[in-house]
Amino acid sequence: MLTKDPYDILGVSPSASDEEVKKAYRELAKKFHPDLHTNNPLAELAQEKFTEVQEAYDTVMRERASGIPHSYSQNGQNPYQNQNPWNQGYGQGQNQQGGYYGPFGYSNGQNQNNYQNQYEQRSNQYRGNNSGTDPCNCCLDLWCLDSCCECMGGDLISCC
């Protein structure tokens, strides 16, 4: 188990984007990969560091997927111990209240909801751009807003 802050291990800030975290992981993994240190007297240290980087990445990404804010370094406890979405075996565990028994063991309803919310959010950026009526809706919305603003004494769009 990690004893240091996973973000410190990866060398990124907790507010770093997923892409920044992944790039940081990639660079560190390349640096400490065991295959690159086979004849090196520091091979064991490199392996330890590689494992630490791997665990840090795993912790950060699981935290972000589960939506639980990072509090790992504060009390030393692992808040994700019972909510690991991909390290449980098939056919184990019991259905608990609010969760579901998926093919990879127990996955609580919160994870499932988080994934679906995240999916909806990310796919919206594609749906919005594909809607043929969007420019019309946008224009109508602006006209309505301008009219309401004028009714209340303001003027959102001065040219109309």
Add this chain to the structure above:
Amino acid sequence: MFGYIRILKPELKVREYNRYRAYYCGLCRVLKQKYGLIGEMTLTYDMTFLVMLLSSLYEQEEKQKAIRCEVNPLIKHSTITTAATAYGADMNLLLAYYKEKDDWQDEKDKKGLILSAALRRKAERIEKQYPRQTRAVIQELNKLGQLEQSGCPDADQTADSFGRLLGELFVMEKDLWQKPLYELGFYMGRFIYLADAWDDLAEDEKSGQPNPFKGQDLNEEVIKKKLTADLSECAARLEYLPLVRDAEIFRNIIYAGVWTGLGKKKRSMACQRESV
């Protein structure tokens, strides 16, 4: 059944589309080199996705080459191949063998009989090199066959079976990424199976073919919810993997492209090639 895991072209940058097309053509070229014209005919978007995914995850070296294609020999097409392309080609052939055998067994489609016979020897070669993947394909095919013969009593059971099949193919080698890769493949397989079942429902009701949605009170909204549930699990694993190269192409596919194949009549391979 295959062809749902595709891009939404208008939402890709030109540079991204060119890369996707180069990987697609690269897979086609390797299929032709390894398995001839029959192999080339088995090309799918789904395996193109897998090849790009594995190439990105393992940061494999890319080899670029311009070639002429039978579809349009006047223009040279760029191709990109990596070590994963050969693996993708082999899995592509295994899957194609399954599809054709399935078509013959279920629908007595003579094309299925001819093609599965033509692919059998090539599939046997792949079986020797990839025993784990082959075991999964045979095991899950048998399970699927049994479930379908008993009238597909549970849509989740049949979808899970295909999910396990694809999940195993997504794991090129057992390493630290095997779990998320397997799960990504599993949920993608579920999506593909259910999407195909939904698209075939009307036809299967007329012809009497087994379909997991027969006799259920379903509409587009309910199906969309089911499919979104699987895709969201798939997307969670995709976002977990440290994919830097081509990440936006994968996002285009999983959040948008997958919906474009639903509800449309299945196009022929030649049509698909021209549309890429």
